[in-house]
Amino acid sequence: MTQSSVRGEGTRPGVRRASDGHGTTRDGDGSGRDRTGGEGSGGHRRRGPRRKHRVLRWSATTLAVLILGTAGAGYLYYQHLNGNIQKGQRSSGDSKAQKSKANADGQTPMNILLIGSDSRSSDANVKLGGGKNDRSNPPLGDVQMLIHVSADRKSAAMVSIPRDTRVPIPKCTDPDTDKTYPATTDIINTSLARGGAGCTLATWQNLTGVYIDHWMTIDFAGVVRMADAIGGVEVCVNQNVWDHPTAAVPGGSGLKMTAGTHKVEGRTALQWLRTRHAWGSDLMRARAQHMYLNSMIRTLKKQNVFTDTGRLTDLAEAATKSLKVSEEIGTVKKLYDLGMQLKSVPTDRITSLTMPNVADPQNAEHVVPDGTNAKKVWQMLRDDVPFDDKGKASGSKKKAKQEATKAPSAPDGQIGVIVQNATGSATLAPVRGRAGTVAQTLVEKGFAKASKDTTAGLSEDETVVRYPSAELEGDAQHIAKSLGIPLSSVKKSTDVSGVTLVVGADWRTGTTYPKQSTPTAGNLPGNTDAINGSDKSKCMDVYAPYRW
Template identity: 75%
Template sequence: MSLTPQADQDTPADQGGRHGGGRRRGGRGADSKRRRRRALRWSATVLSVVILGTAGAGYLYYQHLNNNIQKGQRSSGDSKAEKTQPNAAGQTPLNILVIGSDSRNSAENVKLGGSKDNVGNKPLADVQMLVHLSADRESAAVVSIPRDTRVDIPKCADPETGDTYPATNDIINLSLARGGAGCTLATWQNLTGVYIDHWMMIDFAGVVKMADAIGGVEVCVKQGVWDRPLPRVPGGSGLKMTKGTKKIEGKQALQWLRTRHAFYSDLGRAKAQHMYMNSMIRSLKEQNAFTDTGRLMNLAEAATNSLKVSEEIGSVKKLYDLGMQLKTVPTDRITMTTMPTVEDPQDRNHLVPKGADAEKIWSMIRDDVSFDKGGSKDSKKTTDTAEATKAPTHADDEMGVVVQNATQSSTLAPVIGRAHTISQLLLQKGFAKATADTSAALAEDKTVVRYPSADLEGDAQRVAKSLGIPMSSVKKSTDVSGVTVVVGADWRSGTTYPKQSKPKAGDVPESADAINGSDSGQCMDVYEPYRWEA
């Protein structure tokens, strides 16, 4: 449409009519109609310009936000975890790993985090949380792992430098320096057996930007706190506040999230972080931040400038869609927890997963069982009692089966002879080609049956059924060349696979220190040396 209304110029007859030199057409009524038509055409022209202009500005702003986002490879390490199968309604849970980096590789981060000696060093993952959104999107669980927890870190390749790092056993925060966030994700998958869909990472400066955009979050301490260096304890976050409830933002929010000594330990720090996150979620819901355009734009600007994300969610639309899914969960159906741990027998300054309690947490995540009692109906039927779905390719006495001993764990020594015991059991059951692998002991929390290719899936299921191992523990893996029974720490004795009790909604171990999202009465206790009165 032309911006100049050429079609509305007067005809000679019209001109003559107006000046008295010709006959008027149609009289006063026709003139009025023409004027209305001209006005409508002008309105349509102006409206089209406005729409195109604002659409262009909107597009440019959208591109600006997209360009803000930093992206990285989803996984950069060896991992065996498989994506969760849909439930009966075709829904799948969503798992997101949130990483807090201690990077000092910018002037802003050095100013906020101190320790100039670490400038140029690869960052460590000081905060790590798995956010699990149930398949029906009606509940959510968050599980933290303290940074000094000793775990197996797989072989990883740094996607930015190409450097390759061999598998090692060390504290989990080092995983970020051995292949980026993708290595941390692979480490979590191997530890938990949970497939993780995405990761998000934020540094010190990013936390401050997000805290400012949110507009403050209420936290509480039972005593006044000043987290500062003491004679024999260097460091400290600098957090200084009087007792009671207070709204914090910006740098003070970062100090709260980093405080460790004043909250007794890394476990206390995780609890303080959970309190902050719950309060933040409540604040966002109360402020209608997801429907208030102005607030949403401020949050979008801060988030896209603050976050680095795995590449498959590296757009504003995908991040917004994730936010909308999280928004649907009521606060009383959100549960914050920390993986149960015990003191590391090799180093009292470190932790290791607490056997059965830690495994129960991961089992609930894998089976999509809600952490709160509101989810009495499991959103995903577990497959522990499922039947085999594939017919075997070979007869029992023709199947090649290898048995490995993986009864070692972070807290338990391997049980000598387990591979031999179970291979003998298979021989008695008619699997004439079963053999024991006598190489070095492995470590697996749960017994699994692995197979390398689709043609051997039925064979693997047949072996699992004969041993009483659930079908959910039959996994495809490129780490094996044939059907392989990996006897885990859950089967350390006997020849009958121990019956696995199905976790129930809300049955979270006490050692996980669970906090419900609607609990606004939480208040942190302050370690006595760091108590302070104004």
């Protein structure tokens, strides 16, 4: 869009006078004071007021036209950008995650799920990604990354889950077709084909317990468009790389470059982000993507894009054409406000990492979350604990506030509670008899109406006490306290009809809930492959068969 050449005309500081075309010289403030003659200039003095009024009317009319014209063009362009944006339903699957409560300063963290789609539904995507025979196949979410911005907006994290991670996928209904997909267990990239981005969001929420505010998806053509708008991003390889088909492994992104640092844009940027074989694995592809995004953030900050109207316009055009977003952020203003919040985080307070994982015992080509280590990462996100060691948990004050309990609605012997066994997980078989053991413990503590639920196949990483309505919150809290379960694990849920204790994989033995360690800032598990956003020294190693 061409910038208006008349913006601010007539108001520029330093312009002292301008001719009105009738011999009158006006001050730069538009006052129209007559400067053609002195006190004794006769006719000029008598005609001054009329001429002055004419000049004021002309100036006001001209200014109004200019303002309306400029505002009209801006409004039309704003509507044009809004028209570019594709929108979708935030969540389309069953999920129990709850939005974080504000801390003592009224702040809440923000979580955005970024999904890279391998859709071949357009000519542009087929040209860039190949697979012309795959046009009719539903897209897969091969890149999935959670962007977490702390409540105080002083730190951020980017967490990837490898596409071949086997996880529970909830029941989802595709909002575009109304087709319902039953709950299943599969690799996480298939969730996009089972109800769109809203199903992927619900899958993440159930896996992590983190409430996700928004999602964004981008396809091959969108990556190229955004990379061009940014103007190039620096990446680095330690050896010459060529990601091409080999006798043993077909396919490849086509990325070819010499060792060292290079600025990539357009198609080359897409090749970098898609390369897998040359890095050795999907896990290393996630590392390359983190390096690219960190470099991109540094580039945008260096460009002062938020104060450069031309650069901002180019990026706005590219972004609105490239991204599909959840409907609650589906306007230019909301996306801009989102960007301004992200802008405030310094690069040395941004940490990117990959979910701790181990080989899937059911399929060596897949991975599953690494139990304790993955849970620690999810807890840090839920509690808003920084991944670096430069800050402290902004939600720490919130925990003290949660210690206040509501009174139970009835004596212990009259409080009804159902106990469910959900001790199974992706890597652990369920512990037999857990629901009965815990229910009996409650009976011995005086909760005579406690009973077990015999439903099989339930799975929860963490123990939780759920209640359906406000009048039962005190009962749920009372049950939790009697077993040593933290009050932060007491959740309101419409999925239960009464107080329900779900014994998760974190409580496999004993009759008292095991004390959980509280994560501290920067204390990440060792297998996260974490990278700091300001680190420019990182280069990718190339797997030997793809060196040249």
